[in-house]
Amino acid sequence: MADMNAPGLNLLFLRDEELRQGIELLFFAYRDFTAEPDAILEKFGFGRAHHRVIYFVGRDPGMTVGELLAILRITKQSLSRVLSQLVDQGFVVQKTGPRDRRQRLLYLTEKGADLERQLSAEQRARIARAYRAAGAQAVEGFRKVMLGIIGQEEDRHRFDQRAGQGQAAAQPGKADGEAAEPPRGKAQPA
Amino acid sequence: MADMNAPGLNLLFLRDEELRQGIELLFFAYRDFTAEPDAILEKFGFGRAHHRVIYFVGRDPGMTVGELLAILRITKQSLSRVLSQLVDQGFVVQKTGPRDRRQRLLYLTEKGADLERQLSAEQRARIARAYRAAGAQAVEGFRKVMLGIIGQEEDRHRFDQRAGQGQAAAQPGKADGEAAEPPRGKAQPA
DNA sequence: CATAAATGTCAACATGGCTGACATGAACGC
DNA sequence: GCGTTCATGTCAGCCATGTTGACATTTATG
Numbered sequence: 001m002a003d004m005n006a007p008g009l010n011l012l013f014l015r016d017e018e019l020r021q022g023i024e025l026l027f028f029a030y031r032d033f034t035a036e037p038d039a040i041l042e043k044f045g046f047g048r049a050h051h052r053v054i055y056f057v058g059r060d061p062g063m064t065v066g067e068l069l070a071i072l073r074i075t076k077q078s079l080s081r082v083l084s085q086l087v088d089q090g091f092v093v094q095k096t097g098p099r100d101r102r103q104r105l106l107y108l109t110e111k112g113a114d115l116e117r118q119l120s121a122e123q124r125a126r127i128a129r130a131y132r133a134a135g136a137q138a139v140e141g142f143r144k145v146m147l148g149i150i151g152q153e154e155d156r157h158r159f160d161q162r163a164g165q166g167q168a169a170a171q172p173g174k175a176d177g178e179a180a181e182p183p184r185g186k187a188q189p190a
Numbered sequence: 191m192a193d194m195n196a197p198g199l200n201l202l203f204l205r206d207e208e209l210r211q212g213i214e215l216l217f218f219a220y221r222d223f224t225a226e227p228d229a230i231l232e233k234f235g236f237g238r239a240h241h242r243v244i245y246f247v248g249r250d251p252g253m254t255v256g257e258l259l260a261i262l263r264i265t266k267q268s269l270s271r272v273l274s275q276l277v278d279q280g281f282v283v284q285k286t287g288p289r290d291r292r293q294r295l296l297y298l299t300e301k302g303a304d305l306e307r308q309l310s311a312e313q314r315a316r317i318a319r320a321y322r323a324a325g326a327q328a329v330e331g332f333r334k335v336m337l338g339i340i341g342q343e344e345d346r347h348r349f350d351q352r353a354g355q356g357q358a359a360a361q362p363g364k365a366d367g368e369a370a371e372p373p374r375g376k377a378q379p380a
Numbered sequence: 381c382a383t384a385a386a387t388g389t390c391a392a393c394a395t396g397g398c399t400g401a402c403a404t405g406a407a408c409g410c
Numbered sequence: 411g412c413g414t415t416c417a418t419g420t421c422a423g424c425c426a427t428g429t430t431g432a433c434a435t436t437t438a439t440g
Binding site: 018019021025026029031033035052059128129130133140141142144145146147159 | 205206208209210211212213214215216217218219220221222223225245249263310313314316317318319320321323324325327328329330331332333334335336337338339340341342345348349
């Protein structure tokens with residue numbers, strides 16, 4: 001800060017420092033963000049992979065296996081391992097798709113929903129605390145930057161409209177034509 | 191949270207939606223953020239654990255093994271596996287500490303620094319793109335929210351105003367964040 | 381009816397966490 | 411100066427979760 005007025009080189013240096021800090025912010029935030037759920041999961045003999053499945057199925061009940069695979073970007077064999085544990089132990093149920101009977105639509109059971117709530121309670125609290133402390137305008141900036149970091153347009157879409165108008169979703173020309181879509185309108189792995 | 195859809199709770203619902211989006215922004219951003227370095231590492235037969243070591247040592251040359259362990263929050267046995275590969279293959283060197291000869295101070299070789307640059311180039315570019323697209327004010331908001339998400343005060347400290355520093359303070363007990371994936375309780379595959 | 385798609389499954393392998401036990405040399409306190 | 415603690419290394423085995431490849435089943439579709 002003190003020598004910010006130095007010529008040329010220094011600006012570049014600060015830029016590099018700024019980018020490094022961006023990298024590290026992601027690391028620390030993610031690390032702390034996942035720490036507490038991991039501890040809970042351990043009591044169930046589950047890992048982070050189970051958490052991801054429970055979270056996204058809870059988010060989007062009735063999603064297909066293919067959709068889940070597209071989000072997680074893992075192989076079906078990897079998913080299968082955790083998913084069948086969750087099904088066997090009664091956290092998730094699979095129902096044959098009504099339109100396409102090849103599909104297995106995924107739902108949380110009550111037990112699964114309980115666990116989901118337990119797992120995300122701390123995460124929500126953490127986010128809520130950070131949002132509250134930072135303020136609405138900062139939250140909007142956070143969203144903008146995070147969306148910029150996310151690579152695929154399809155992934156960004158999920159944040160378009162279902163947005164929290166509360167503080168977050170503001171104006172910036174996002175305006176994606178498509179009404180707020182309740183669960184289940186998702187990007188198909190084309 | 192799944193049953194917050196009750197009528198009349200619209201504000202609460204939006205709040206819940208907003209918090210869920212926060213959770214998902216972290217998931218997707220982190221997923222995409224680590225994808226490309228992983229691809230580079232594969233060509234070297236390395237994984238994320240190697241990336242972390244290279245990143246931190248590059249960030250803070252001369253750090254001790256103990257400091258690195260404190261950053262990564264893994265066991266010395268886990269670190270040993272990757273660190274000795276990096277040393278054996280000439281990416282990292284260890285020098286006996288001048289003040290305390292028990293310590294092994296860590297440095298990148300030229301080869302190591304090359305790899306570090308190659309690995310973080312994409313991550314910096316991704317951050318830079320997101321920052322540029324979002325604007326300075328959004329970046330400030332991003333920083334605020336991310337710092338709010340980070341739990342420990344000691345961790346937040348490293349983002350204070352190190353702008354003029356370049357290297358970590360090399361304080362015992364704590365160090366920097368990094369570029370790969372935060373470890374968790376048990377197993378963490380590449 | 382033939383083919384493709386959605387899903388499941390078996391088997392093998394790699395990475396990188398973990399624990400426990402034990403070794404070595406250097407620093408430090410008494 | 412001796413014993414204890416500290417920093418580090420190492421061996422050995424376990425576990426979670428990623429990977430690839432091959433193949434089976436059911437259903438949709440041209």
